[in-house]
Structure formats: C-alpha cells, structure tokens
Amino acid sequence: MRVVHVSQPVEAGVAAVVRELAAAQRELGWRVDVVCPPGWLADRVRDAGVPVHPWAATRSPGPATVAETRSLKGILDRLDPDVVHLHSSKAGLAGRLAVRGRRPTIFQPHMWSFQSAGGALKQATAAWERFAARWTDQLVCVSDDELAAGRAVGVTTPAEVVCNGVDTRLLKPRSRVAARKRLGLPDVPTAVCVGRMAPLKGQDQLLRAWPSVLARVPDAHLVLVGDGPMRERWRAEGDHRSVRWWGHDTAVADFYTAADVVVLPSRAEGMALVPLEAMASGRSVVAFDVGGVRQSVGEAGAVVPAGDVPALAAALATRLADPVLAAGEGLAGRRRAEVLFDSTRVCDQVATLVDKLVGGAR
Numbered sequence: 001m002r003v004v005h006v007s008q009p010v011e012a013g014v015a016a017v018v019r020e021l022a023a024a025q026r027e028l029g030w031r032v033d034v035v036c037p038p039g040w041l042a043d044r045v046r047d048a049g050v051p052v053h054p055w056a057a058t059r060s061p062g063p064a065t066v067a068e069t070r071s072l073k074g075i076l077d078r079l080d081p082d083v084v085h086l087h088s089s090k091a092g093l094a095g096r097l098a099v100r101g102r103r104p105t106i107f108q109p110h111m112w113s114f115q116s117a118g119g120a121l122k123q124a125t126a127a128w129e130r131f132a133a134r135w136t137d138q139l140v141c142v143s144d145d146e147l148a149a150g151r152a153v154g155v156t157t158p159a160e161v162v163c164n165g166v167d168t169r170l171l172k173p174r175s176r177v178a179a180r181k182r183l184g185l186p187d188v189p190t191a192v193c194v195g196r197m198a199p200l201k202g203q204d205q206l207l208r209a210w211p212s213v214l215a216r217v218p219d220a221h222l223v224l225v226g227d228g229p230m231r232e233r234w235r236a237e238g239d240h241r242s243v244r245w246w247g248h249d250t251a252v253a254d255f256y257t258a259a260d261v262v263v264l265p266s267r268a269e270g271m272a273l274v275p276l277e278a279m280a281s282g283r284s285v286v287a288f289d290v291g292g293v294r295q296s297v298g299e300a301g302a303v304v305p306a307g308d309v310p311a312l313a314a315a316l317a318t319r320l321a322d323p324v325l326a327a328g329e330g331l332a333g334r335r336r337a338e339v340l341f342d343s344t345r346v347c348d349q350v351a352t353l354v355d356k357l358v359g360g361a362r
Helices: 012-027 040-047 065-079 088-099 119-134 144-152 176-183 203-216 233-236 252-259 272-279 294-299 309-321 321-339 343-361
Strands: 003-007 031-036 052-054 083-085 105-108 137-141 159-162 192-193 221-225 243-247 261-264 284-288 302-306
Touching: 003 012, 003 088, 003 192, 012 040, 012 083, 012 272, 012 343, 031 065, 040 052, 040 159, 065 088, 065 272, 083 088, 083 343, 088 105, 088 119, 088 203, 105 343, 119 137, 137 343, 144 159, 144 243, 176 252, 192 203, 192 252, 192 309, 203 233, 203 309, 221 252, 261 272, 261 309, 272 284, 272 294, 272 321, 284 294, 284 309, 284 321, 284 343, 294 302, 302 309, 309 321
Parallel strands: 003 031, 003 083, 031 052, 083 105, 105 137, 137 159, 192 221, 192 261, 221 243, 261 284, 284 302
Antiparallel strands: none
C-alpha cells in the first residue's frame, strides 16, 4: 500500500492529524509520503521517518493556484500512490484538480471552506465542493456537524465520520501546581485558551467575557497561548492586567495541566483538537456550540450557544469559582477521551477506509 498525504496548512490541528495518520500508517508497513510546504508538519513527519516532498503552496486560493496544481500533479505522478489523501480546503482544491479522479482520492475538509466565508465567496466555495464531489471517492468528516454541513450544500460523496483523536498516553492528568511552577504562573484560578490569534478562533469574544468573569472571581487569570494576525490589535484593546499573552508554544501539555478550565471561544470548527487535548489532560472545558463541540465535550464541561458572550462568562466563572465541579468534569473528560477519542482508534478507522477504497479500485 502506498499512501500520499497532501496538506496545507502545516501547523496546528490539521498538521497534528496528518502527522498522527502518517506515522501510524508507516507502522502498518505501508509506504507513506507527505507532500506539504516547509514548516512544523514537514519537520515532525521527518522525525517519524516519513519522507516529505516540498510543495510551494499558500493557504488561500489565488493566481498561484494554477502553478501549485501543476507542481502537485508532477509530484503525485512521480510517487504513483495507491491512494491520495487530501487535507483541508487548499489541498482539496489543488489535489482534486491535479488528480481528477485518476487515482483513488480521499478528501478530509477539517472544516469546510464555505463555513468561514461569506457572501458570494461562500456560494462559490459551496458550488466548488459540489462539483469536486465527482473527483472524491471518499469523504472523511471529523464530526457529525461537519458531515451535515456538507450534505446541506449538496455534497453527495460517500462519507464517513472519523472524529479527531489525541494521544491519551502522552496527554494525561498531572500535577497542576507543578505545571504552574514550571511555567511561572501564579497558583490562582486559571483559564487557558490555546489557538491561533485570528477572528475564526474568537479570542476577542473571550476577552469581552473576561471582565464579567473577574467580577465573580477577582483573582482569576487567563492565559492565551498562540500567535497570529490579531494578537497585537486585541492586546492593545482594553485593560488586560489579569491576562497573560504567552505567544506561540508547541509544548502545550503543561498549559492544559496548569489550567482549571480550558476555553474554546471559536466562531467555527470541524472538530477542534483543543477540547480533546484538555479532556485527555483531565481538565474541564467551556466552549461555544460550534461544529463538533457538543459531540466531543459531552459531560466534560459546558457548551453554550455560539457567540453568547454572557453565557460564556457565566459558565467560565462558575467553574473557576468551584474547583470541585471543574475537577469532576475533568475526570469525566478523561474517561471520554480514553473511550472515544484516542488517536489509535482514529488511525485504525482511517486505515480501514483506505483498505476498502483500494480493494474496490482493484
């Protein structure tokens, strides 16, 4: 079996999923290659012994997409895989234009492009997904919500829901006090938000909620882990004396461990890894009800209506003020992560789909 994974982006949740799948499939004895631009993903899959083939591609479509597609076609023709697995909308665009149904093709949106677009662009991206279904043999969605969103715009590709997963051996409950000492954080009620500082991830909504949290829990601290285009702008707005702007950090395990509550204020998701990582670490989760969140969090925290800033503040303050409640939800989350979202189970599900796809094509 020879599988080629194509990915753009090369960092954060999508990249973590690609790395897990590539490493697991290599352990099955398959020939696995990853095609992606330079960055975190390329470095990590090389560390796992998986060959990387550089692909110069930007995150968004534009005039360069024609050349990017031609370049990708050349790489795939040279590698001659049994299956091409495309991750996220940009790789899904260039990859399906490059392959055009000539090889078994899996597309995994990791959140549809039309979910983050508006107006005419939203309509255009939805139309593209309907058209590209003819060149997609297997759709893999990371949540029931993501599949429903695709079906709602007319994507009819055969599909399976394979929820994201995390390494529950690496991420597990550890000493909160020790983690705070390692990070230099005070031993006070602490909320942690991990994510790229961009409108879609919604940290501005969390910052609007934070004064109401402080009104109920005056000694609380908020730690924002991540960088991005909105960081400096959001930091300049308002009084954030109880907010720690940590910046980008790839070693996030200590931040989950240091938290009493982990917050996901996103405006849209496919199925975010952050709640799963927090649950595996035994921490309560407070999140907006966007794609995949209710399916992942369950009884491990509070899921409030998307964009309802007062509800987010109330749920967060309740857990920061009641460590017994937060600890109980953390224990429930750990059990949920072990049973439903362990990465081994996820990799096995994808391997089964690949086997069926290739067997049917032979």
